[in-house]
Amino acid sequence: MQNITSTWAREIQQHASIREAMRKEREDWIKERTLERAQWEAERSKERTDWEKERIQWRAERRERERLQEEQMRLELEKQRRESEKEKEDEEKKKAGLRWQDPQADEHCLRDFGGGVHGTWIVDWDEGGCQSFFQDFSDKGCSAQGSGKRRIESELQNIRYGDDGMKMCSSTPTDFHDLHFEGPHSCVYWDKYGHWGYWGLWFIEDGSCT
Secondary structure, three states: OHHHHHHHHHHHHHHHHHHHHHHHHHHHHHHHHHHHHHHHHHHHHHHHHHHHHHHHHHHHHHHHHHHHHHHHHHHHHHHHHHHHHHHHHHHHHHHOOOOEEOOOHHHHEEEOOOOOEEEOOEEOOOOHHHOOEEEEEEEEEEOOOOOOEEEEEEEEEOOOOOOOHHHHHHHOOEEEOOEEEOOOOEEEEEEEOOEEEEEEEEEEEOHHHO
């Protein structure tokens, strides 16, 4: 009887050990599945987050492209509008018989002491009264002995206040001695005959000056 009891006790203990091992194995399996599930959900969540970021970025880039295209189109239309207006203005000026030079901000737009801005337009009517010229050419003899050059002088006329005298002197054409010159060979600002003025100097070929 004692042997039967001992055997039965051992079997019960073995059965309990087996059940405990099975329970532990099941717990480990559940933990592994839970961990795998958590990892899978984390990966899916990251994928969804990355996809959402890409979708937001793609939308932002598309909006920026559309904005740039619209801005480029707007600028192109504005350019065409201005060109059309400019052509229309030029046509109207031609019909009026005027040739205009557009005012330059650094030269023809001035601000007065009261804060106002005044623009100046240069109208090309080929008016003689608005042109500088030379007259009364003076023969000053040979420029130097043996130079072969004769020196001619003339004062520039029709210079007004604010004119660039040296620039106008060097670019004013003239004719004398059956010769044509686009401008003097040299220009000087001299005090002669009691007043200051711009003088053009020419050095022309002369065999008597050798």
